[in-house]
Amino acid sequence: MVIEKTSIAGTLESSDIMITIAPGEDGISIDLTSTVEKQFGRQIRSEIEGALREIGVTGAKVTAVDKGALDCAIRARVRAAAYRAAGEKNFPWGGAGHESAS
């Protein structure tokens, strides 16, 4: 999946994360601001990068402002931002009967 424009998903409300994704050529760069950066900064970065690689994004500039989001909320916001930025709509939903989305 190719990031073609800058897109945003998520909010700055408690328990959420705002993800901004822009085109990038040299891998995935993540600029993170988090209320829990000391304890969970590495985990949040890993979650963002993992969510992007899972949908085939290899180049992107990510700006993340975290307000204590759970991992599942991070994944959801990264996916929403990436799909908007790539102009794609059909997410390969996995679910109970399948392996997770890839």
Next chain:
Amino acid sequence: MSQLRRTMLYVPGNNAGMIRDAGIYSADCIMFDLEDSVAPSEKDGARFLVYEALTCLEYPGKELLVRVNALESEYGPEDLEAIVRTGKAVIRLPKTESAQDVLDCEREIARIEKSAGLAPGSTKMMAAVETAAGVLSAREIAAASKRLVGIAIGAEDYVTDLKTSRSPEGIELYFGRSMVLLAARAAGIDALDTVFSDINDEEGFRREVAYIKQLGFDGKSVINPRQIQPVHDIFTPTQEEIQRSIAVIEALEDAKSKGMGVASLNGKMVDKPIEDRARRVLSFARAVGALGREE
């Protein structure tokens, strides 16, 4: 006793904090909303968020529902694709106006179940009537699919459609509520009442809950956690009701042991409807933990 549905807590589908916290409250059911509470520009974001929550978070003891967008909208088909595949939620239909609406949605659900490797028929549905046409078709809607576990009335759109507004007494909703209730009972499914919007009017809320319980509803949609306990208080049988029901059952068993065909209690005959009501009270009391140790 089947699934309790005294309270169904609305949770806006794009609110990460409320989705995270929804499980800590005592509502019997949680309904994640992808429809009216989500702005068109955030439909995709909410869908991702609710899908991830259903896939990754645990809500022990709760029945989970997702109100999807209408199948004919640009969001509805993708909502179904995502939510059905989780295998975790009842699909709550928005604005149901005919049995065909239920059948159209069921056909899509069946297709997705097959494609996802889920057991056929495993995804349940709940319909909601919110218009005059929907109320008049309530009987056909409630009987349209074996997947239906309940039918709800949505009052705000309904009273607007009637060209009136909601009153504290709810006289404008009497016919609609009655239709939905009768349709549910005839089909053997649950009847769920509409929301009460003024969360600061606890007295009015309690009055309405007592009223819809007396009509026969199984529960009520709630929009704030503060509304949960009052509903549970009102729906829990009183000790007097429980003791009376126990006495009815004891009188029946006593008559049976003596070979008598008819039982009586305090000089009154105990017939089948009285027995049925007593058993239902005790079954409900047991389900909500209101029975003492002797039971």
